[in-house]
Amino acid sequence: MSQFDVTVIGSGPGGYVAAIRCAQLGFKTAIIEKYPTMGGTCLNVGCIPSKALLDSSEHFENAKHNFANHGIIINDPVADINRMVARKNEVVDQTTKGIQFLMDKNKITVFEGVGSFESATQIKVTKNDGSTETIDSKYTIIATGSKPSTLPFITLDKERIITSTEALNLKEIPKHLIVIGGGVIGLELGSVYKRLGSEVTVVEFMDKIIPTMDGALSKELNKVLRKQGMKFNLSTGVQSVERNGDTVKVTAKDKKGEEVVFEGDYVLVAVGRKPYTDGLAVEKAGVDLDERGRVKTNEHLQTNVSNIYAIGDVVAGAMLAHKASEEGTLVAELIAGQKPHINYNLIPGVVYTWPEVAAVGKTEEQLKAEGVAIKVGNFPMRALGRSRASGDVDGFIKVIADEKTDEILGVHMIGARAADLIAEAVVAMEYRASAEDISRMSHAHPTYAEAMKEAALDATGKRAIHF
Incomplete structure (x- = not known):
C-alpha cells in the first residue's frame, strides 16, 4: 500500500495549490482527481473558460459597435460561436496541462479516479476502468469543490x-x-x-x-x-x-x-452552486457535514477528525477560486506547524462583465447596519482622461472609511479593469491604510487607478481634484 504524508482529494484551485505547497514544505504528497484533466471546475468549466468567452465576445462587441469610433472601419463582423468555443477549449487545455506540469515539477503523485474514505487514514481510489487502489495518508485535505444548483421544480435537460x-x-x-x-x-x-x-x-x-x-x-x-x-x-x-x-x-x-x-x-x-461530496464516503472517516451538505470545519479548516481538513467550495464561505487557493496554502502551512492566517473580510469579489465590478471589505449597507460611523468618497470613471481615451466611461470607485480614524473599511468599484484595480484596495486594507494614505500616494497618469486616489481624497472630506 502506497503511503503519503498528505493526500489532497480534488485538483481545483484549492486542491492543486494545497498539494504544491505541501510538496514545497517537504511532505510526500498525492492528489486524487476523478477527471482526466486537472484544475477542477475553475479551470475546466468555470473561471478560465468563461473568461475566454467573455474576452472573445468583447472583441466582437467592440468590432461591431466601437471600432468605428476609433477610426477603424471594417465590414460587418460575424460571430463564429464554434471557433470561439474551440479557442476557449484551447485555453483550457493549455491551462490544465500547466497544472499537470506543476504536479510533475513538485514530484506530486497523481491518481486519476474517485477518492473515497475507507477510514480516517485510508483512501480508496476507484479508477475509470473499475479497478481500485487503496493508499494510506497521515493527513487528508478535502477539496472536492461544488456543482451548479438548481430549483427543485426545474428539470435540467442540459440541452435547452x-x-x-x-x-x-x-x-x-x-x-x-x-x-x-x-x-x-x-x-x-x-x-x-x-x-x-x-x-x-x-x-x-x-x-x-x-x-x-x-x-x-x-x-x-x-x-x-x-x-x-x-x-x-x-x-x-x-x-x-x-x-x-x-x-x-x-x-x-x-x-x-x-x-x-x-x-x-x-x-x-x-x-448558485452547492458543495460536492458525492462518492467521498465521509461517514467512513467520521467526518461531519452541516445541514447544507458542507464539510464542517473549525477556524483552522480542520474537521472533527483531527487529521482531515477541508477547503474551498466544499466548506462554508464565499465560493471563490482565490479564496480556495488561500485556504489550500493555509492548511499546508498549518500541517507544517506554521501559523498562517486569512482575513476573510479582505477576500475580493469580482464580476467580469464589462465594465467589471469588484469589491473588498464591507458594504455601506453592512456598516450602517452595524452602527459604524463612516464617511464615503466617490469618483466617476468618466472624469478620468484615461477612461475618455479608451471610451470606457461608465462606473465609479467608492471608498468607505471610518469617520473617526479614517481607516479604509470597504472599496467598491465598477469600471474598466476593476478586477485588477481592486488589488490596490486589498493591499491598502491589509496594512490598515487610511483614505488619506491612498490620497497622498502618487498614481501614474493617465491610468484608471487614478480614480482610486481621487475617491480616497473625496473620502477624507477634501474635494477630489478632477471632479
Missing part, C-alpha cells in the same frame, strides 16, 4: 434547460436566452451571449442584481447592462420551467403576485 457548464459549449447563439438568477454567473454568461446577438432576459428573485454586493454597484451595473440591451425582471420568483421542442417557457410571479411568462430557446439556470 442548462447550467453554466453547458452554456460554455453551445453550438449556436441563442435567439432568446432566459437567465434565472442575477448573480455573478448569470450576468457574466448573459453578457457573453448578449454581445453575440442574443436577446437576454434575467429573472431574479431578489429586488436587485448582484444582491450580496454594495447597493451602489448593483444599481450602476443594472443601469449599464440595461443600456447594453439586457432586460431585467427583479423581485420575480420562477414557478415553473417547461420545454416544448426548441422552445422553453418560464412561468413566474412578479412583485405584485401577478403571473408573467417568458419564452425563449434556452434557459440558463444560474441560482
Whole structure:
C-alpha cells in the first residue's frame, strides 16, 4: 500500500495549490482527481473558460459597435460561436496541462479516479476502468469543490434547460436566452451571449442584481447592462420551467403576485452552486457535514477528525477560486506547524462583465447596519482622461472609511479593469491604510487607478481634484 504524508482529494484551485505547497514544505504528497484533466471546475468549466468567452465576445462587441469610433472601419463582423468555443477549449487545455506540469515539477503523485474514505487514514481510489487502489495518508485535505444548483421544480435537460457548464459549449447563439438568477454567473454568461446577438432576459428573485454586493454597484451595473440591451425582471420568483421542442417557457410571479411568462430557446439556470461530496464516503472517516451538505470545519479548516481538513467550495464561505487557493496554502502551512492566517473580510469579489465590478471589505449597507460611523468618497470613471481615451466611461470607485480614524473599511468599484484595480484596495486594507494614505500616494497618469486616489481624497472630506 502506497503511503503519503498528505493526500489532497480534488485538483481545483484549492486542491492543486494545497498539494504544491505541501510538496514545497517537504511532505510526500498525492492528489486524487476523478477527471482526466486537472484544475477542477475553475479551470475546466468555470473561471478560465468563461473568461475566454467573455474576452472573445468583447472583441466582437467592440468590432461591431466601437471600432468605428476609433477610426477603424471594417465590414460587418460575424460571430463564429464554434471557433470561439474551440479557442476557449484551447485555453483550457493549455491551462490544465500547466497544472499537470506543476504536479510533475513538485514530484506530486497523481491518481486519476474517485477518492473515497475507507477510514480516517485510508483512501480508496476507484479508477475509470473499475479497478481500485487503496493508499494510506497521515493527513487528508478535502477539496472536492461544488456543482451548479438548481430549483427543485426545474428539470435540467442540459440541452435547452442548462447550467453554466453547458452554456460554455453551445453550438449556436441563442435567439432568446432566459437567465434565472442575477448573480455573478448569470450576468457574466448573459453578457457573453448578449454581445453575440442574443436577446437576454434575467429573472431574479431578489429586488436587485448582484444582491450580496454594495447597493451602489448593483444599481450602476443594472443601469449599464440595461443600456447594453439586457432586460431585467427583479423581485420575480420562477414557478415553473417547461420545454416544448426548441422552445422553453418560464412561468413566474412578479412583485405584485401577478403571473408573467417568458419564452425563449434556452434557459440558463444560474441560482448558485452547492458543495460536492458525492462518492467521498465521509461517514467512513467520521467526518461531519452541516445541514447544507458542507464539510464542517473549525477556524483552522480542520474537521472533527483531527487529521482531515477541508477547503474551498466544499466548506462554508464565499465560493471563490482565490479564496480556495488561500485556504489550500493555509492548511499546508498549518500541517507544517506554521501559523498562517486569512482575513476573510479582505477576500475580493469580482464580476467580469464589462465594465467589471469588484469589491473588498464591507458594504455601506453592512456598516450602517452595524452602527459604524463612516464617511464615503466617490469618483466617476468618466472624469478620468484615461477612461475618455479608451471610451470606457461608465462606473465609479467608492471608498468607505471610518469617520473617526479614517481607516479604509470597504472599496467598491465598477469600471474598466476593476478586477485588477481592486488589488490596490486589498493591499491598502491589509496594512490598515487610511483614505488619506491612498490620497497622498502618487498614481501614474493617465491610468484608471487614478480614480482610486481621487475617491480616497473625496473620502477624507477634501474635494477630489478632477471632479
